[in-house]
Amino acid sequence: MGASTIWSRTDIANQILSGDHLIIYRNHLLRISPSWLDAHPGGTLALLHFVGRDATDEVDAYHSDATIKMVERFSIGRVELSQRGWDPLTPPVMSGWVRTVDGDGKPQWYHEAEAIRTHEHNNNNLPSSEILLVDKNLALSSSSGPTLATITPPPSPLSLEVQAKHSKAYKELHKRISDAGLYQTPYLTGYGPEVLRYSLLAGLSAYTYAHDWLIPSAVLLGLFWHQLAFTAHDLGHMGVTHVWAIDRLLAIFIADFLGGLSIGWWVQNHNVHHLVTNHPSHDPDIAHIPFFAISTTFFSSLWSSYYKRIMPFDRFSKFLISFQHKLFYIIMMFGRFNLYANSYTFLYQKAWDSKRARGGRWAWWLEILAVGLFWTWYTYVLYGCGSWPKAIVYLLVSHAITSPLHVQIVLSHFSMSTEDLGPVESFPHRQMRTTTDVICDDAVAFLHGGLHLQVTHHLFPRLPRHNLRKASKLVKEFAKEECLVYAEFGFIRGNCDVIGVLREVADQVKIIGQVADAEVAEVVNKLHKNSGPDPNTILNCR
Structure with missing residues (x-):
């Protein structure tokens, strides 16, 4: 054809x-x-x-x-x-079907997970359009591939006509933003002050370290990493020079060499997060079992299409999640270690992947070199602390200082909807339903890197970060015209909302545990009553 x-x-x-x-x-x-x-x-x-x-x-x-x-x-x-x-x-991957290659090099369908559809399981807690993925061994399937029923979307509460209207209005908004020149990067006024800030933090960290003021040095290094993450984020989105090769080279220098994190991993992870925001089975940024669950849907031991594994809701998960609202800030203090784990797992897997993405070979080798150099200079810093206890304190402090960045990221999504409204939902509708802004004064906006304006960023991910505030005014007009909710709250209220969500899910875990204990007690009581000697038998024995 x-x-x-x-x-x-x-x-x-x-x-x-x-x-x-x-x-x-x-x-x-x-x-x-x-x-x-x-x-x-x-x-x-x-x-x-x-x-x-x-x-x-x-x-x-x-x-x-x-x-x-x-x-x-x-x-x-x-x-x-x-x-x-x-x-x-419905994309096959959303129902657990992917294409693989068999031993003879021929493509074939592979059923990696089983799809749970609401109307099949009569679960009133889920919207009618919800499709979640679980272990494929939990359900028997004789199909050798997806069928027409598999890729036919479940009924959706949304109107296709209304979603088409939102999409048309979004296209007009996109043109207005482009015509306003907001895709032009403000190098001097935007990144100029940031480069000075980075240099000041790095210089002060080195100065205090040279004078054996280790704690202040560790704090300043953590702040340096915290601020650098915003520019690495921009480069990963091609939001600086808008040229892939240049932005990737700069990103490898900043993220891998200066920060020890893989920009290649971050780009793939973050793109999926943006496209299927807050979907329990598909968004890696809310797949935090066993530490966090922001929805009771995670109690089903969901399959992650990104991590290619089950997120088990086992005894260990239940224990941690029942206290997740109390452990939130403690775990966030060690969030950077999780980023290391994800980065190096990604780089290891890519070492055996013969089908690396565009520029993958040179970019992968450059990332390996940059990460190696990071651990070389950072290990030298730790060694220079003079003793292992001091080195461990320096390690923990420098990493804990970056925790506000991790808290800020989850504020924009953890308290928002995790429902799946199906493929009928338009791009702007999904982003505004699952994302919120964090309101802050212009004077302290640099602490948030400008990414507190997450709604506008999710709608226009390539938009230079320093232009988000101007663009957000146009987005709010768009939301009002289309009767969409532009969610935003202050930093303190945002934290309260997230803790509230975590507490509600934790309470559900406790209720499940209480019900389970009651059921066990009831069974034990029945067994106890039925296990006594038969009176007739006693009488006969006498």
């Missing part, structure tokens, strides 16, 4: 079931080849989550104009639209 072919929804569904990765963009049907799926700089899952869906808003939000010009090269025709626009299909 050529580029002039008109594809019906039925034809597209059949091709997807045959193994093609088809995505709609501006009425074009794009076929994503296996080679590009593996080479996509944003990661494979960023594409798989939009198979059978209209990804126009997401593609425009995440790609520069130069990249978008190349998108239509993947077009194999146009789509047949109804009066309501494109009626989406």
